[in-house]
Amino acid sequence: MFLGIDIGTGSSKAVLVDSEGTVLDQATIAHEMSMPHPGWAEFDAESVWWEETCRLSRRLLDGRDASALQGVCVSGMGPSLVVTDADFRPLRPAILYGIDTRAHREITELNAEFGSGELYQLGGKMLSSQSVGPKLRWLARNEPEVFSSATHWFGLNSFIVARLTGEYIQDHHSASQSDPLYDLQANAWSRDHYAAVAGHLEVPRLAWPLDVVGQVHRRAAELTGIPAGTPVCAGTIDAWAEAFSAGARRPGDTMLMYGSTFFFVQNLHDYRSHELLWTTTGVEKDSLCIAGGMSTSGSLTTWMKRLFGDPSFEDLVAEASAAAPGANGLIVLPYFAGERTPIFDPDARGTITGLTLSHSRGDLFRATYEGVAYGVRQILSFMGEAAEETSRLVAVGGGTQARLWLQIVSDVTGREQSLPAQAIGASFGDAHMAAIGTGAVPPETDWAVIGETIEPDPRTAEVYGELFEVYDGLYPATRAAMHSLAAVQRRS
Incomplete structure (x- = not known):
């Protein structure tokens, strides 16, 4: 057996899989992130991430022959930042990935200090709220006692690895999103930048996501039920584990992840970059990807649902399905938590444009799906500029259960999407990585099976083409007003 655990924004999930890729059991624990201030997004790494890892492991292994467990792998939302003492105890809540936009001043400062062009060449991307380096600089400036007391820093998966094994590592992919600490073309830490930003913090050992980096020690075995020595x-960041789970491993394969946020990962033949996207390492050794991420998608539909008084999603989707494509001339700009790619603007704000007294709840909910779809079309066009044209789109994530949303994305982009039959996601990819990494199955083993294909409806092409042009111009037209309102919100 192989145990995969993924800790996401809305829940932690675990799965037991055998060497044929058959799911033996799975479990989920729901949780909520903390947003203590505007622009902040945090989790308690101890009471949520580690405790849920222990609970899920015990739940799946209880009553089984745990000696059959041959490997464990963990992924999680990221890049996140956890700082700890020498015993790997967190000193403050973990700071999340690009949806946490607190370090906007530090992004500007680091660009001025090193030069934005130099940093782009170093890391294959512009500094943004997604980058770990500015968050470290923010911590040093705003919580100096915490920063000076810290000895280690982690991403989510590497924190769990440390608690399981006692090993202090960072996977190459997560490191490649820790700008400006990592030299992407050398696949190594950039010592000068590391010293300037991470300061006294010990340098983690680098490993590829599939590498075995240690064994479960006795204390962790007692807490998790995983046998000592396993x-x-x-492991790595969840979106890349999810891409692996769906078999998106060949150059040109592009994963679309429908989650709380929307994420894109395209595998590359060779090094490519685009200033509006992120170039990173991949899951497999020496691989490269180009990626993008929107700050809201599923979280926006959940917000909309609450705004409407918490009707069922089934009712909202039925009403949205009854609305005409284009939502009767309504456009949602989905920047409700700022935006990552393609505008890298933490002060961007959501807009609902075109409202009239005749619009219905169904129009508004449909326009939310369509707004995210317009963002998908935008980012795919930039990927096409930066790299080879995508050979196929593979759709994954909890949002794929909303079939209307899948259809709208295909209609807006004009692209078909392949939908894997196995919809568990990143935790399934983790188990797959554990099976390959431990040598139990050959590296070329692919557990992904495509269940169906979503085809675009050509009858919608004209209306979506017209409204996409409006969407594309909305941010430039409203940027100044957004920034003024963001400044007001920070004072409130």
């Missing part, structure tokens, strides 16, 4: 792979 091999643990490095």
Whole structure:
């Protein structure tokens, strides 16, 4: 058996899989992130991430022959930042990935200090709220006692690896999103930038996500039920584990992840970059990807649902399905938590444009799906500029259960999407990585099976083409007003 655990924004999930890719059991624990201030997004790494890892492991292994477990791998939302003492105890709540936009001043400062062009060449991307380096600089400036007391820093998966094995590692992919600490073309830490930003913090050992980096030690075995000595792979950020789970491993394969946020990962033949996207390492050794991420998608539909008084999603989707494509001339700009790619603007704000007294709840909910779809079209066009044209789109994530949303994305982009039959996601990819990393199955083993294909409806092409042009111009037209309102919100 192989145990995969993924800790996401809305829940932690675990799965037990055999060497044929058959799911033996799975479990989920729901949780909520903390947003203590505007622009902040945090989690308690101890009471949520570690405790849920222990609970899920015990739940799946209880009553089974745990000696059959041959490997463990963990992924999680990221890049996140956890700082700890020498015993790997967190000193403050973990700071999340690009949806946490607190370090906007530090982004500007680091660009001025090193030069934005130099940093782009170093890391294959512009500094943004997604980058770990500015968050470290923010911590040093705003919580100096915490920063000076810290000895180690982690991403989510590497924190769990440390608690399981006692090993202090960072996987190459997560490191490649820790700008400006990592030299992407050398696949190594950039010592000068590391010293300037991470300061006294010990330098983690680098490993590829599939590498076995240690074994479960006795204390962790007692807490998790995982037998002591079980091999643990490095793991990585959830979107890349999810892409792996769906078999998106060949150059040109592009994963669309429908989650609380929307994420894109395209595998590359060779090094490519685009200033509006992120170039990173991939899951497999020496691989490269180009990626993008929107700050809201599923979280926006959940917000909309609450705004409407918490009707069922089934009712809202039925009403949205009854609305005409284009939502009767309504456009949602989905920047409700700022935006990552393609505008890298933490002060961007959501807009609902075109409202009239005749619009219905169904129009508004449909326009929310369509607004995210317009963002998908935008980012795919930039990927096409930066790299080879995508050979196929593979759709994954909890949002794929909303079939209307899948259809709208295909209609807006004009692209078909392949939908894997196995919809568990990143935790399934983790188990797959554990099986390959421990040598139990050959590296070329692919557990992904495509269940169906979503085809675009050509009858919608004209209306979506017209409204996409409006969407594309909305941000430039409203940017100044957004920034003024963001400044007001920070004072409130």
